[in-house]
Amino acid sequence: MKKMGWSCVFITSKSCSKVRQVAFSGWTLLLFTVISILGLVGMARLVSTGTTIAVAKFGVYEARRENDGLLSKMKFLSRFIAKEAEKIEKLVEFEDGKRLQYGLNKISSDVRLAGVGGLPENGEEMLTTLLDPVLMRAEAVKESIVVLLRRAELQDSTLSQMTSCVKQLHRQWSQRPSIWPANGRITSPFGYRFHPITKANVFHEGIDLANKTGTPVYATADGIVASVGNRDNYGRVIILKHLQYKCETVYAHLHQFNVKKNQEVKRGDLIGYMGSSGRSTGPHLHYEVRTQGRTVNPLSYILPTDAIVD
Numbered sequence: 001m002k003k004m005g006w007s008c009v010f011i012t013s014k015s016c017s018k019v020r021q022v023a024f025s026g027w028t029l030l031l032f033t034v035i036s037i038l039g040l041v042g043m044a045r046l047v048s049t050g051t052t053i054a055v056a057k058f059g060v061y062e063a064r065r066e067n068d069g070l071l072s073k074m075k076f077l078s079r080f081i082a083k084e085a086e087k088i089e090k091l092v093e094f095e096d097g098k099r100l101q102y103g104l105n106k107i108s109s110d111v112r113l114a115g116v117g118g119l120p121e122n123g124e125e126m127l128t129t130l131l132d133p134v135l136m137r138a139e140a141v142k143e144s145i146v147v148l149l150r151r152a153e154l155q156d157s158t159l160s161q162m163t164s165c166v167k168q169l170h171r172q173w174s175q176r177p178s179i180w181p182a183n184g185r186i187t188s189p190f191g192y193r194f195h196p197i198t199k200a201n202v203f204h205e206g207i208d209l210a211n212k213t214g215t216p217v218y219a220t221a222d223g224i225v226a227s228v229g230n231r232d233n234y235g236r237v238i239i240l241k242h243l244q245y246k247c248e249t250v251y252a253h254l255h256q257f258n259v260k261k262n263q264e265v266k267r268g269d270l271i272g273y274m275g276s277s278g279r280s281t282g283p284h285l286h287y288e289v290r291t292q293g294r295t296v297n298p299l300s301y302i303l304p305t306d307a308i309v310d
């Protein structure tokens with residue numbers, strides 16, 4: 001085996017010109033070299049580990065900052081959802097009130113809340129969501145938005161349906177013969193009576209309102225003029241059709257007309273003037289309401305003058 005020899009190291013400095021000579025054995029020099037290398041490797045590892053920790057800390061910081069930002073956005077969304085939900089609740093109250101006012105069926109809360117979603121159906125996805133508070137919150141916000149949208153769609157649909165029903169009711173009500181056709185006193189009611197001309201007990205198909213010749217006669221509901229002309233006993237007569245309410249009104253013994261056939265009229269329009277044409281003993285209006293092919297008592301349709309019809 002080859003023996004390790006001696007090595008010399010010369011040490012000098014800038015300040016003095018002395019040169020020192022130190023002698024090391026070969027083993028010592030080898031040991032020193034190994035220790036130096038191990039030291040360098042250790043240092044390198046320390047630097048690497050430190051850098052890794054610093055990067056990881058920065059990553060955690062960034063993740064937290066991102067989470068804080070997401071939570072802040074979700075809080076904003078939650079407040080927005082709550083406000084929109086309140087608006088829908090107010091619309092529901094408004095609709096319920098209107099449905100009650102117009103005698104329409106109320107939409108039950110079961111129908112309004114039907115189809116509300118839940119957590120994710122996939123088990124793995126659900127577990128991931130449940131373990132992460134941010135995801136859990138995000139899921140809750142998402143569900144709230146889904147519910148909100150569904151309720152908004154349903155609200156839109158029920159309100160449209162209610163509006164359509166109310167419009168139809170308004171059309172029907174506007175064609176209901178609900179006001180007095182003229183000023184005057186009732187000289188003959190609806191039903192059996194002793195006829196002043198025939199002297200017989202016969203059925204009177206309408207009511208008679210007596211007043212001066214030329215007293216204005218009004219349409220008692222919206223409708224269309226179906227007929228204007230002379231008819232034996234009725235004299236000068238106007239017949240109005242009220243299709244939406246499925247009835248007709250008759251204004252007989254007139255002195256003069258103020259409408260033409262097929263003309264549209266509104267409730268309260270002046271259609272003619274009271275007279276004594278036809279079989280009549282004096283100026284009066286004979287007023288009839290006909291529905292489903294038969295006459296009915298007009299007084300049962302006339303509303304009190306202080307009644308509100310909207």
Ligand SMILES: [Zn+2]
Pocket residue numbers: 188204206207208285286287
């Ligand atoms: Zn009469």
